Every structure is written in C-alpha cells, then in structure tokens.
Amino acid sequence: xxxxxxxxxxxxxxxxxxLGSRYTAFIVVVALxxxxxxxxxxxxxxxxxxxxxxxxxxxxxxxxxxxILLVHPFMRTxxxxxxxxxxxxxxxxxxxxxxxxxxxxxxxxxxxxGSLIGLLVARDARDVEGWLRLYAEATSALMFALLxxxxxxxxxxxRHLAAHSRAGLELNVFDGHLLTxxxxxxxxxxxxxxxxxxxxxxxxxxxSLRSIExxxxxxxxxxxxxxxxxxxxxxxxxxxxxAQDKELARVRRDLAAARAxxxxxxxxxxxxxxxxxxxxxxxxxxxxxxVLEASTWPFNxxxxxxxxxxxxxxxxxxxxxxxxxxxxxx
Numbered sequence: 001x002x003x004x005x006x007x008x009x010x011x012x013x014x015x016x017x018x019l020g021s022r023y024t025a026f027i028v029v030v031a032l033x034x035x036x037x038x039x040x041x042x043x044x045x046x047x048x049x050x051x052x053x054x055x056x057x058x059x060x061x062x063x064x065x066x067x068i069l070l071v072h073p074f075m076r077t078x079x080x081x082x083x084x085x086x087x088x089x090x091x092x093x094x095x096x097x098x099x100x101x102x103x104x105x106x107x108x109x110x111x112x113x114g115s116l117i118g119l120l121v122a123r124d125a126r127d128v129e130g131w132l133r134l135y136a137e138a139t140s141a142l143m144f145a146l147l148x149x150x151x152x153x154x155x156x157x158x159r160h161l162a163a164h165s166r167a168g169l170e171l172n173v174f175d176g177h178l179l180t181x182x183x184x185x186x187x188x189x190x191x192x193x194x195x196x197x198x199x200x201x202x203x204x205x206x207x208s209l210r211s212i213e214x215x216x217x218x219x220x221x222x223x224x225x226x227x228x229x230x231x232x233x234x235x236x237x238x239x240x241x242x243a244q245d246k247e248l249a250r251v252r253r254d255l256a257a258a259r260a261x262x263x264x265x266x267x268x269x270x271x272x273x274x275x276x277x278x279x280x281x282x283x284x285x286x287x288x289x290x291v292l293e294a295s296t297w298p299f300n301x302x303x304x305x306x307x308x309x310x311x312x313x314x315x316x317x318x319x320x321x322x323x324x325x326x327x328x329x330x
Contacts, residue, residue, distance in 0.1 A: 061139035114148025183299030
C-alpha cells in the first residue's frame with residue numbers, strides 16, 4: 001500500500017497525507033472562511049433583495065471547492081483498492097509508474113491554467129462590484145484550479161493504468177471479476193461528476209436553464225459523466241479482449257486437433273476408440289462456448305444499473321429548478 005501511495009499521490013493527496021486526521025478540520029475551516037468572506041463582502045452590495053440575487057450564485061465556487069475537498073479521500077481510497085487488484089495480477093508492473101516530479105509539474109500547470117480560466121469566467125459576472133468581484137474572482141480561480149487538478153488526475157490515472165497494462169499485465173479471460181474495483185472507481189468518478197452537476201444546477205437562474213444553451217451545456221455534461229466511466233474501463237476491456245482472443249486461439253487449436261483425431265478414428269471403423277476421441281471434442285466445444293460468453297468488461301449489471309440511475313439525479317434537479325424557479329443567476 002505504501003508503494004502505491006508513493007506512485008500515485010497528487011498535490012491534494014500530499015496535502016491530505018501531511019494533515020492526516022486534521023484534514024477534515026481543514027475542510028471545515030475552509031468552508032467557514034469562504035462563507036464568512038462571502039457574508040462580509042455581501043454588505044457592500046446594495047439592499048437585501050439585491051444582495052440575495054447577486055450573492056446566491058457566487059456561492060457556487062465555494063460549494064464546489066469544498067465538495068472537491070470532501071470527495072478526494074473517497075476517490076483516493078477507491079483508486080488504491082483498484083491498484084491493489086492490479087498489483088495482484090501484475091506484481092512487476094509497478095516499474096511503469098510515471099516519475100512524480102514530472103507529474104507534479106503537469107498537475108501544477110493544469111491548476112495554473114484552471115486558475116486563469118476561472119479568472120476569465122469571473123470577469124464576465126454582471127452586477128458584481130468591489131469586494132464581491134474580488135471574492136468572485138478568487139473563489140472562481142480556486143474552484144477551476146481544483147477542477148483542472150481533478151481532470152488531470154483522472155487522465156493521469158488512465159495513463160498510469162495503461163502503463164501498468166503494457167508493463168506485464170497478463171489477464172485470464174475469466175479474471176474480469178478480479179478487476180471490479182476498477183469499475184467501482186470509474187463509477188465513483190462518474191457519480192462525483194454528476195454530484196457536481198447537481199450542485200451547479202442549484203445555483204443557476206431559471207432563465208439560464210430554460211435557454212437552449214443551458215439545455216445543451218447540461219446535457220453535454222451528463223454525457224461527459226457517462227463517458228468518463230467507459231473511458232476509465234477501456235484499457236481493462238482491451239486487455240480482457242486480448243486475453244479472450246488468446247484463449248480462443250488456443251482452445252480452437254485443441255478443438256481442431258480433437259476433431260481431426262475423431263475423424264481418423266471414425267475412418268478406422270466402429271471401435272471403442274471413437275467414443276474416447278469424441279470426448280475431447282465435446283469438452284473443447286463446451287470450453288470454447290464459455291470463453292466466448294466471458295465478459296470483457298470488468299463490471300457487473302449492478303454497477304451499470306447504478307451508473308445509469310445516477311443520470312436521473314441531474315435531470316430531477318433540473319426539472320425541480322424549472323418547476324419552482326429557485327435560485328439566482330449571474
């Protein structure tokens with residue numbers, strides 16, 4: 001486990017390791033600080049009704065920031081379980097781990113780019129001036145930096161898995177169930193993404209959700225959430241397909257040899273050896289059917305059912321927002 005943690009530790013994961021049991025307290029402090037700063041900045045913005053209309057959507061950046069910090073330990077645990085199953089199948093694949101300094105540079109660059117995007121997005125805010133604008137820019141930059149780090153981390157984990165696969169992952173076609181933790185990690189990744197979509201919907205205005213652009217944006221986000229799951233499974237799927245093809249080639253060679261032996265015995269006439277020669281043909285044929293029916297995806301129907309059921313959540317929130325028109329918008 002210690003080797004896996006050293007191989008795959010993001011900047012946020014390093015912070016979690018440093019804080020240890022104090023990580024939860026750190027999240028609470030961050031959440032309270034963001035709420036307090038937003039409350040103080042709100043007094044600079046007109047009357048009470050004006051404050052509510054303007055301040056409400058500004059809470060999105062703070063909520064998503066705290067949300068990312070909260071779900072990180074859960075996602076890290078899921079990934080470690082997935083890597084445990086992979087190391088059990090390919091103990092020598094750990095040599096394929098990327099160099100951490102290069103990974104830190106890439107993650108830092110992604111966070112810098114995300115911060116710049118966050119600043120650009122915040123500058124488009126209307127009716128926000130003074131301290132509220134400063135708060136909007138700072139929290140937007142922080143949120144997009146964490147989002148960029150999360151996206152970079154997901155892509156890095158996919159490359160990490162592919163590197164392990166190339167370094168000596170030899171799967172048996174019937175080993176798909178041993179890699180279910182990877183499907184669970186992919187499912188968790190999608191659920192976390194969907195949770196972020198639901199939270200963002202709560203802070204959108206009624207008008208923006210009714211617009212064609214809003215429908216297209218959130219429809220695309222749901223599709224992306226599902227795509228993340230299947231992208232995370234693709235490397236394992238390819239490895240299982242190769243294992244299936246390899247096993248099929250072997251059993252079909254044995255089946256062809258057994259059929260040839262059966263034909264030779266049949267040509268000699270009705271003897272007891274014909275029955276003995278017939279038995280390998282039956283066994284090889286049954287085994288070939290089992291290999292063909294073996295799943296090449298490392299998940300079960302329960303995981304798939306939960307995955308597609310999660311799509312209902314953002315649709316439900318979207319419908320409630322349209323029905324009641326709750327919340328504000330920039």
